[in-house]
Amino acid sequence: MSNRAISKSVIKRLPVYLRILDNLIRRDVEIISSKELSNESGFTAEQIRKDLAYFGAFGTRGTGYNTSYLREKIIKIIGLDKKTDVIVLGAGHLGTALTRYNAEKNPYVNIVAVFDRDPAVIGQDISDVPVLPVEEAPALIRDYQIKVAIVTVPADEAQGVVDMITAAGVRAILNFAPAKIHVPEGVHVFNADLTIELQSLIYYSSAEDERFYRLKQEKLDKEKAQKS
């Protein structure tokens, strides 16, 4: 990736802003300050001002950003101004849930097909999206010039499937398979590792401060013991 390209962390924040703006516009809110955007998103107001200025969106001091203008700007930057065709690999529970949700609720994407190798599901459809045999994926990717795929196959099948779809032209993969996958240069992968989120969360489930101070105390005790 060229060093002049937009950083990955900025690109991850833009859809968060977009969702907040969508909600604000639905509630007829016309102006939002970077401070309010900060409250809603959890990013600092400074970070937000920096991100938005980078794209040429400047708030008015003392008032804020025009929500509709900002939304249009972000939609254009991400490339959501027309529906993006997406395919799903794997029609298991996760593939089915993601297909259903995106087909019914996500206005920015068009789920073209789901691929599986199980004859029991091939030929069915999920929210009107057809489930096709996985061998047919490359031809469809080429015909429809599909660039985005969601991979939900088992870990041991992930690399094979990814090799196949990237060879056919897929350039961006949202990977739910708990496996490290390798892709050709120029292909982007986001690993949506649901286990990792859960483990971070477990940290908060116990008395975090208590544990932190216990560990800190252990460290201090150890240092003391080494000194004496």
Next chain:
Amino acid sequence: MSNRAISKSVIKRLPVYLRILDNLIRRDVEIISSKELSNESGFTAEQIRKDLAYFGAFGTRGTGYNTSYLREKIIKIIGLDKKTDVIVLGAGHLGTALTRYNAEKNPYVNIVAVFDRDPAVIGQDISDVPVLPVEEAPALIRDYQIKVAIVTVPADEAQGVVDMITAAGVRAILNFAPAKIHVPEGVHVFNADLTIELQSLIYYSSAEDERFYRLKQEKLDKEKAQKS
């Protein structure tokens, strides 16, 4: 959260380190440098050294970190040294996929029960985890002192379910419902918004540099027009 507590971003990186270390240990790798950890994780070596030093783990200059020692340290910090009891709300496709995966593949958690309100699924089980009526959740949370829940119910049911489980004692929620939920102070929520990941990815599916330069050019043209 106290300002002396560990920051959320650090807590999100620890499970990533843990997964890398698990893989390295499986391959009998005993030492890893911060540079190698950087290649595997995508975080900068500087960030990694900072994170780990914060917990009292210091690499040996020129060699690196002992993988087993570091793994034990991280497991202890996150609180994964004993299995954490977790419940799942919603036995739809996503709830089923998450229950199955965690019950079968995640060594750090114990999925105690799945709750749903659909009589057609109540009484069944998912990877040996029972599906129970949602009204029974509070009693089970109290009896088993459950602190962690995964919420996969529809958006319009999410707040009601969250109010119920937090009143019963849940302190940490992984929320997959595409809704902003409100929780009492001291309860942590991670929003696993699968749409947001997908939208970030769409950015990369088109010629990103091309789009960036087009937008930049438009901005320059506009500035020029204003000047003249």
